[in-house]
Amino acid sequence: MVRGVTRYALAEGVRLQSGDILEIGEKSIAEMEFADAAALTLGPQTRVLAATLPRGGPASGEFYFPQGVAKFGRVAKSDARLHVVTPFGTVQPLERSAVLLVNAAGMQVFAEGGPVSVTALSRRGKPAESVRLATGEFFSGKTVQRSAVRARPTPEFIASLPRLFLDPLPSRLARVGDRAATPRALEVVSYASVETWLKAPWAFRRSMASRFRVLAEQPEFREALIANLRFHWEWDRILFPEKYEPKEPAADKAEGVKPSASTAGAR
DSSP states (O other): OEETTEEEEOOTTBOOOTTOEEEOOTTOOEEEEOTTSEEEEEOTTOEEEEEEOOOSTTOEEEEEEEEEEEEEEESSOOOOEEEEEETTEEEEEOSSOEEEEEETTEEEEEOSSSOEEEEEEOTTSOEEEEEEEOTTOEEEESSGGGOEEESSOOHHHHHHSOGGGGSOOOOOHHHHTTOOBOOEEEEEOOHHHHHHHHTSOHHHHTTHHHHSGGGGGSHHHHHHHHHTGGGOGGGHHHHOGGGGSOOOOHHHHHHTOOOOHHHHHHO
């Protein structure tokens, strides 16, 4: 887990916060359970930014999901809205359960136990097509022009899922109870370890500049920021503040004198 500028080792019972970044290991699975009975299970090699978390009732939770596999579940009736953004479109499970897979080929969505709203993106990255999947239907696509809806998931999709995803996942929230585990701090992040988030869509990366600003003083982090500046132009003001300082009027600068109070007032 990345919280602030520090990487932590996750443990069962850690209370998540909005802004937390979760990175699941090659042989691991992690489950986020919310107080209103919604759940989000993350499979191996999955990365997700919990931009906002639902806090009971009909509150929305928004997640940026650049890669991996996830299963959305309802261990009971829930009014929470989980909204997931991927590089290829958005997904909003509406009822019981759904499965999402994102990789370089695009995104695949299986409406396992209820309707799912899927919005694919155009070639320019803008929302362009919305599809409502009925129970059992399967969406696969990279852009609007390359998307398809089938009556059932493909064998290749099923084979790519963790075996635990093939059955309903039990809730573990009761085992944790009110116990809040403390994550173990590992190290301060490097540019490479948070590059995905620094280059995320603007809606998710706009908070990254203030979050990681303190690291801009570190030579390696600063050098990487400059080399990739075209992907996160908002760092230019932080890296080169002198470019944004007010400039003296040309005439006053040539004369080498400051304008008097009366002259400044006249202007």
